[in-house]
Amino acid sequence: MNVKEKLIAALREKETRMIDIRRYLHQHPELSFHETETAKYIANFYIEKGLDVEVETDVNGEHGVIVTIDSGKPGKTLAIRADFDALPIEEETELPFASENKGVMHACGHDGHTAYMLVLAETLAEMKEELHGKIKVFHQPAEETPPGGAIGMIKAGCLDGVDNVVGIHVISTAPFGKVLYCEGEMHSARSFFKLTIEGKGGHGSSPHVANDAIVAGSYFVTILQTIISRRINPFDMGVVTIGSFDGAGSFNVIKDKVTLDGDVRAMSEKARSIIDAEIKQICDGLEVTFGVKCRLEYTTDYPVVYNDPTFTRQVVDILKNTKLDGVDGIEQTVPQPPSEDFAYFAEKVPSTFIHVGGQVEDKPTYFHHHPKFDFNEKALLVCAEVMGSIVVDYLNEAK
Structure with a gap:
């Protein structure tokens, strides 16, 4: 057997361990910037294998675990990344290994990313003498919450x-066995904001002596969508969503203040900058039109995930020339609306971010961030085999 065949055979023998690790992590989720025990678990896994571990802590207190696997031979250095934070969601899956931490859930698959990566890295370390160059394994915290954990690791x-x-x-809605890639823009950029509109409270029977903040807020929600329909190129992607409109009160009381939380996505920095500017301009107009005071807290964070076309084609060629039993097609996909802080890595060095189908069998499918989210655990082995094949061929072809 060649090196890649040995790696795949070893991974298949360890599939049960991947599943066991995933289930343990699923039971013990931790939120972004609070993944202390998860980081310890990851670091201890490698320490017990005799591997050198770096745990990077930046000003936000996040912990990124880095392991370098050095073949001892000259060659390139490839980094492979997995995230490990969870979400503030109360789990409703009724899985036997459901979250034991109330209000916290692995609802995006990061438990699976960590599990397959641990076993893959262990196996690559066992075979390092048959490789060239170096592998850097990035276990990244805080993907879900701005400013994201990638920035801290890069600064370190x-x-x-x-x-x-x-x-x-891993993607819960993609058919099991599909590997999906995209050259160029892969995931959208993101901004978010909080808008507080202050008017003048009063009695519902006498609106003329008050200044209704709810009316101004409602106008804002409505006119906001004209940014997408009238300011963004129809061939570009932009989305603005108001996820929260806090105007609760009594039926006969005119609110003096409301707070709105909004989400912005765009597939180009140009589109995002237009949306950002237009939202600020609309707020200025609200003050003039309704005589209210607007306090806008606006944050521009994750950029577009850009898959370097040349490197992406290299990765796709490796996979198309590799026979993997769990892979049922390597297909080009369209850019995806969700955002990913993998974008920060891709800004610095040529990178690629791919998807592996993980649709569950014999039960309903739920998208990521849903309380009933789950994925097909067979996808763990597929992820490991796909990433392992990329690593082996990339390093040994570039020796």
């Missing part, structure tokens, strides 16, 4: 000497 120097980065995300 994780990309020093790295030629390329690969990331994989």
Whole structure:
């Protein structure tokens, strides 16, 4: 057997361990910037294998675990990344290994990313003498919550000497066995905001002596959508969503203040900058039109995930030339609306971010961030085999 065949055979023998690790992590989720025990679990896994572990802590207190696997031979350095934070969601899956932490759930698959990566890294370390160059394994915290954990790891120097980065995300709604890639823009950029509108409270029977903040807020929600329909190129992607409108009160009381929380997505920095500017301009107009005071807190965070076309084609060629039993097609997909802080890695070095189908069998499918989210655990082995194949061929072809 060649090196890749040995790796795949070893991974298949360890599939049960991947599943066991995933289920343990699923039972013990931790929120972004609070993943202390998860980081310890990851670090201890490698320490017990005799591997050198770096745990990077930045000003936000996040913990990114980095393991370098050095073949001892000259060659390129490839980084492979998995995230490990959970979400503030009360789990409703009724799985036997459901979350034991109330109000916290692995509802995006990061438990699976961590599980397959641990076993893959262990196996690559066992075979390092048959490889060339270096592998840097990034276990990244805080993907779900701005400013994201990638920034802290990059500031700590994780990309020093790295030629390329690969990331994989399991997708619950994609058919099991499908590997999906996209050249160029893969995931949208994101901004978010909080708008507080202050008017003048009063009695519902006498609106003329008050200044209704709810009316101004409602106008804002409605006119906001004209940014997408009238300011963004129809061939570009932009989305503005108001996720929260806090105007609760009594039926006969005119509210003096309301708070709105909004989400912005765009597939280009140009589109995002237009949306950002237009929202601020609308707020200025609200003050003039309704005589209210607007306090806008606006944050621009994750950029567009850009898959370097040349490197992406190299990765796709590797996969198309590899026979993997669990892979039922390698297909180009369209750009995806959700955002990902993998974008920060891709800004610094040529990178690619691919999806692996993980649709469950014999039960309803729920999208990521849903309280009933789950994925097909067979996808763990597929992720490991796909990433492992990329690593082996990338390093040994570039020796």
